[in-house]
Structures are given as C-alpha cells and as structure tokens.
Amino acid sequence: MADSGELLLKVTQLHKYFGERKVLDGIELQVEKGEVIVILGPSGCGKSTFLRCLNGLEPVQEGAIQYRGQNLAGAAVDWREVRQHIGMVFQNYELFPHMTVMDNILLGPLKVQKRELKEATQQAEQLLERVGLLERKLDYPRQLSGGQKQRIAIVRALCMNPEIMLFDEVTASLDPEMVREVLDVILGLAQQGMTMIIVTHEMGFAKSVGDRIVFMDQGKICEIAAPQQFFTHPATERAQHFLDIFQYEKL
Numbered sequence: 001m002a003d004s005g006e007l008l009l010k011v012t013q014l015h016k017y018f019g020e021r022k023v024l025d026g027i028e029l030q031v032e033k034g035e036v037i038v039i040l041g042p043s044g045c046g047k048s049t050f051l052r053c054l055n056g057l058e059p060v061q062e063g064a065i066q067y068r069g070q071n072l073a074g075a076a077v078d079w080r081e082v083r084q085h086i087g088m089v090f091q092n093y094e095l096f097p098h099m100t101v102m103d104n105i106l107l108g109p110l111k112v113q114k115r116e117l118k119e120a121t122q123q124a125e126q127l128l129e130r131v132g133l134l135e136r137k138l139d140y141p142r143q144l145s146g147g148q149k150q151r152i153a154i155v156r157a158l159c160m161n162p163e164i165m166l167f168d169e170v171t172a173s174l175d176p177e178m179v180r181e182v183l184d185v186i187l188g189l190a191q192q193g194m195t196m197i198i199v200t201h202e203m204g205f206a207k208s209v210g211d212r213i214v215f216m217d218q219g220k221i222c223e224i225a226a227p228q229q230f231f232t233h234p235a236t237e238r239a240q241h242f243l244d245i246f247q248y249e250k251l
C-alpha cells in the first residue's frame, strides 16, 4: 500500500453547494496509484458529499476533478464509463433484493461491460472465495447478515475491475461483531495495492489502513498527514477535539 508516483486523481478547488449552502469549500487532493486515503471529520462536514462528487452522484459547481487527466467535473462526462474505473461501496449495500448474490455481482460485468458469462462468473467466484462467501452465491440478500451483504457489495464493485475504490462508511450500519469481517476485506485490498479513498469513523482501522489521513471540517480539508503523525500530534485543535471524542485504540 505505497504510492507509486503515478497520479490517478487530482481534485482542484472543488466547491459544492446545496442550494445556498456551501458544503465543499475549495477541496484540493491528489491521489497516486496504490495510495490509501482515509477521510475523517465530524458529522456533516462533507465527507460523503465529497466521495459522491468523485463518483458523479452529486454535481459540482466549481473546480476540477481529474481522473488520469480527464476532467470529471465537466458537463459531458460519461459516468457509466467512469464508474467502471472508480467503484463505490455505500453504507447500505444497495443490493437488488430480487436477485441472487451471483446475479447482483454479474449485472455490471455483463450488462455494462458486455463481458462473457463464463469469464465474469469465474472472476466473481474467485472474489467470493476471497471474502469467504462462495457457498452463498445462490442466496438472496435477505438470507445474508449485514456483514455478508456488505462483503457481497464489495465483491460486486471489485468485479468491474476498478482502478480506484471509494468506501463511504461501509461499516456504519453493521452490528459490532460484523464490522471486523468487512474491515478485514478492505485491509486485504490495501495489502494488494488497491487505490482507495475511505470515509470511516473506525479510528483504529483508519490508523492501520491509511497511507494518509485527510481531516475535513466544515467543507474544508484542514490537514493531511501520515496516520502516525495525525493520531499522535494533530496539527489543528479541531482535529484534536475530534480525536478526543473517539476511543480509537479500542478497534
């Protein structure tokens, strides 16, 4: 999980409003291939909105988001295409309830990427094996626990072979005993060199998975630091106050 010097994502002076209200205020961030960025910050500071902008789920009013040099903040972006490269996993899984695990996973590879059934199924099975859920491939989402559903949602995103993965508080809806199994999958991805931007409230996890911690407050990035630095000597009082609230050694 080290950076490679190859710039994948460059965000410049990003501003986002909901009506009159400014929610992102001049965000600047660069992400290199293989880097794991963890975004921390108080509730409502704009973390999810930022990730959603990177995936085209929210329009931005000012600034640039460049993925490998292509500006994604413009009008004529084919987000269906971009989302094959920048995958996202959400807090609430968003699996289709009327489809089996396998059909959920294969939907994108077959319908969007027009891949061969045999090849895509093989990859899906390998990924399911990796997260320990191969034997559940014919189950429906209602037959799975929250942690299992979230691992399936991760497999579904990975099966598109994205270059960057965005994780938006993916353990926030889970019972405590299921949090670990999902975090372990993400830690495994980090070890394999996947480029990721992760929004989380799990401080122990943030500390162990992140190459850099990005601390946001009120729509701005207040500091960017290595985890060791951030968790021992945060540069701002706001970050210190934020850390005081979390017993991050617990996890």
Ligand SMILES: Nc1ncnc2c1ncn2[C@@H]1O[C@H](COP(=O)(O)OP(=O)(O)OP(=O)(O)O)[C@@H](O)[C@H]1O
Pocket: 018, 023, 041, 042, 043, 044, 045, 046, 047, 048, 049, 050
């Ligand atoms: N669709 C929307 N319409 C209007 N305001 C919104 C919308 N989505 C988010 N907001 C507001 O934008 C601000 C940033 O929200 P966001 O969800 O990005 O914060 P967050 O840092 O991810 O918070 P949390 O940690 O609680 O999930 C909040 O004040 C929120 O109320």
